[in-house]
Amino acid sequence: METVVTEFSWGIALILLPLAGGMICFLWPRRTQILGLVTVFAVALSVGGLAWQMLDKGVYRHAVGGWGAPLGIDLYADGLSLLMLATTALVGFAISVYSAAYFKQEDAIRFWPLWLFLLAALNALFLSGDIFNVYVTFELMGLAAVSLVALAGGRDALGGAMRYLLAALLGSLAYLLGVALLYHGFGTVDIALLSERVEPSPVVWAALGLMGAGLLLKTAVFPLHFWLPPAHASAPAPVSALLSALVVKASFYILLRLWLEVFEPLISSEGVYTLLGLIGAMAVLWGSIQALRQTRLKLLIAYSTVAQIGYLFLAFPLAVAVGSTAWSAVAYLAISHALAKAAMFLAAGNLVRFGGHDRIADLDRVVQRLPLTAAAFALAGVSIMGLPPSGGFIGKWLMLEVALTQGRWDLVVVMLLGGLLAAAYVFKVLGYAFTQAEVAHEPKTVPASMEWAALLLALAAVLMGFLAVPVLSLVDIGDPFGLSEVRP
C-alpha cells in the first residue's frame, strides 16, 4: 500500500481526474452533481497522496510519456506548487459542497463541467515545468472562468464576462509573444533549462516586458484591475469565490516562478523592483479605498481582492535582500487570502440568497437571521484585516518584519494603512449585525451546507494563524525561493 502512495504519479491524476470528470459530467447530465463532488474529492485525495510522496522523497518530477525536457513535457512540483495545489483542493472542495446546494439542476449541468475544467487547468498550471504548457493552461482556465461568470446571465454578468474575456485573451496573447521570443532566443520552453541559458539581452527584456504585462493584467494588479470588480461581483457566488481565491493567484504564481527562476538573477537595476512595489502599494491603497466606498457587498469584496493582491507585490522590492522571509510571507498571504476571500464570497452568496439583494445598508435584517454566515464573514474579515490569530496576520507579520529590517518605512506605512482601511470596510458590513432591526420570521431558505462551507473556510483562515511553522517547512521542499540562506 505504502509503495503505491510513494510511487504513483499523483501529478497525472491531478490533471486527468478533473478533465475526465468534466467530460463525464457532459455525457451524464442527470448525475452531474454527484459526479462533480466525487471528482473534486478524488482530486483532494490525490493532493494528499502527492504531499505524502513529496514529504518522503522531496521534489516531484514526471516526464510525461517518458520524454523528458527539452523534447517532452515535464510535470514538476516543489513545496510552493504543493501549497498552491493543496489550497486549490481545499478551497475547491468547500466551494463544491456549497455549489451542490447553490445551483439548481439546469444551472448545475453547466456549472460542474466548467468548474472541473477550471480545476484541471489550475492543477496543470501549478504542475507545469515549462512556459508553453502554462500558456495552454491559461487558455483553458480563461475560457472556463469566463463562461462561469456568464453563467449568472443578465446584463451585468454578460458585460462583466465580456470585459474579463478580453482582458484574459489580451493577457494570454502578450504572454504567448513573450514565450515565442524566449523560445526563439534560447531554444527551450522548460523553466529550469531557461534559467540556465538566459543572459541579459534585448530579447529577454522584450520577453520580460510582454510576459510581465500579460501576467499583471491577468492578476488584476492596479492599474490593470479594471476587469476584476465587475466580473467578480456579477458572477454567481461560488464562481466569485473561485475567481478571487484561486484564479488570480494562478497568474501571480507564474509571475513569481518566472521572476524567481528566470528574470530576477538578470535584473541589476532597481527600477523594476521599485515599479512592482509601487503598483503593489497603489493597489493596496486604491483597492481598500474603493472597497470602503462601495454600497454593494459583492463589489466591496471584489475591491478588497484588488487591495489584497497589492500586498503580494510589496514583496518584490523587499525580497532583494531577505528573499526567503519575504517570499514566505507572500506564499502565506496568498493562501490565507484564498481561504478568507472564498469564505467572504460564499457568505455574501448566503446573504444574497436570503435577502435577495446585496445593498450593504439594508443588510441588517438578513445578517441577523444568518448568524453562522455572519460569523463566517467576521472570521474571514479578521484574516483580511491581518489581525491575530489568522493566516493574514502571520503573512503581514513576516512582511512587516522584512520591511522594518530594511528600513522600508514607506511600505510599512502602506501595510498598516491597508490594515486600517480593511478594518473599516469589514466593520462597515459587520456593524449591521448589531442593529435593532425588526427580526422577520420568514422561513430560512439557506441550506445548512452553504452556511457551513463558508464558516469552515473562514475557520481555516483563522487556523492558519497557528500553522505557520509546519506550512512554511512544507513550502521549503525543493527550495522554491532559490535561496540557501537559513531562516532565523
Add this chain to the structure above:
Amino acid sequence: MSWNSWLPLLLILSSLIPGLIIFALAEERVRLRITLNLLGALVNVGLVGLMLWGVYNGVHYEMRLPLLPGIELVLRAGSLSLFFVTLSAVLWLITTVYAIGYLEDSPNRSRFFGFFSLCVTATVGVALSGNLITFLLFYELLTLATYPLIVHRGTEAARRAGRTYLAYTIFGGALLLLGTVWLYSLTGTLEFTSQGFLDALGGEHRLSLTIIFVLLIAGFGVKAALVPFHGWLPQAMVAPAPVTALLHAVAVVKAGAFGIVRVVYDVFGVEFSADLGVLEPLAWLAAITIIYGSMRALFQDNLKRRLAFSTISQVSYIALGVAIAGPIATIGGVVHLVHQGLMKITLFFCAGNLAETLGIHKVSEMNGVGRRMPWTMAAFTVGAFGMIGAPPIAGFVTKWYLGIGAMDAGQDWVILVLAGSSLLNAAYFLPILHRAWFREPVGDWPEERNFGRKETAWMLLLPPLLTAVMALTVGLLALLPVSPLGWAKLIAEREFYQP
C-alpha cells in the same frame, strides 16, 4: 509535557469552551446557559486558586506552542500574571451572576454571553502572555470580543460608541503591531524577562528604542484611556451595565494598564527605561490624565459618564506608579490593578441597579435614593470613599504607597497630584452621597420596578455588596501576605527588583 504546563491553557479554555457552546445555544435554553456560565467561571476560579498556591510555592507554569519560525506562543503564569488573572476570574464570576440578573428577558442573550466569555478569555490570555506577540494576539482578540458587547443594545448611540471604540482600538493595535515587529527586528526576541531584555542592545539603537517605547505605550494607552487616547471610554458607557462594569474594572482598561506594566518592567526594564529618559514623560502624562479625568468627571450629570471619567483618572494611577520607578511606588501602582477593579466594579454595579430598578441615570435624579435602596447605596458609598482614598478602604492603600514611593524616588511633585486628585474625587463623589443620603426625594422615580419587600433583585444586589466588602477587606487586611498588597510586594520582590 507535564501537567503544570497544561494548566495555563486549561485556564483559557475554561472560559473559551463555555463561550463557544453558548453561541450555539438557542435563546430559550436559559437554564443550560446559566449552568455553563457559572460552571466556566467556577472552574476558572478553582484553577486560579490552584495555580496561586503553586506559584506561591515556586512552581513554574508554562506552555509553549510554535507560532512562527523562531517565535513561540507562550502562556506563563508568574506572580504578576496570576495577580491579574485572579482579579479577572473572581470579578468574572461575580459579574456573570450580575449579568444573568440584569439581562433577564432581554433579547440576544446567547450572543451576549458568548462574547462575554470570549472577552474574559482574551483578558486571561493577556494576563498569561509570556511574550509580546502572545500579548498582542490576545489584546486584539479583546478588541474584537468587546465590540459586540458595546453595541449590544443596537441603538444608534450604541453603534456610534462601537465605531468610536473600534477606530481608537484598531488604530492603537496598529501602533502596537508596528512597535512589536520593530522591536523583534532589532532584538530577535520578545520574551518578557524581569528587568527587560534590551540592556544588551547597545547605544546605537537608543532613538529607535525610544520611538518603540512611545509606540507601545500609545498602543496600550488607547485601551488604558490615557489622555489623549481616552475619547472612546466615556462613549462606551452606553453598553449594558455588566459590560461597562467589566470593561472599566477588568477587561479592556486594565489590559491596557497591564500592558504598560509589562512594557516598562519586562520589556524595557525599569533601569533601562529610566536611562532612556522615557519614564518621566510617562509619569507626566499619567498625572495629566489623573487630573484631567477628575476635572471632567466634576461636570457630568450622567452617573455612568461621571464614573467613566473617574475611571480615566483612576487607571492612570497604575501608569503613574509604574513610571515613578521606585519599588514602593511600583507596589502602589500594581496593587491598584486590583483595588481600582474592586471599587469601580462596585460603583458600576450600583449605577446599573439604580438604572434597572428606578430608572435613574442622572446624578440630579438621585435625591433621597439612599432611603429607597439602602444596601445599594451603602455599597456605592464604600466604593466612593475608596476612590477618594479614605482609610481603611483599598484606595487609601494605593495612594499611601504611591505617595511614599514618590517621596522615596525623590519625585515630590507627585504628592501634589495625589492630593489634587483626592480633592477632586471628593468634589465629584461627595455631592452624590449627599444627595442620596441627606436630601428628600422629589416625587416619583423615573421608571420604578417593584420587587416586593426587597429593594431590588437579589442577583443585582449581591454582587455590589460582595465587591464592596472585598474593597473594604483588602484595605483592612492589607498587611497580611495573602492580600493583594502582600502579593504585589511578592511581585516586586520576585519579578521587578531582583538583586
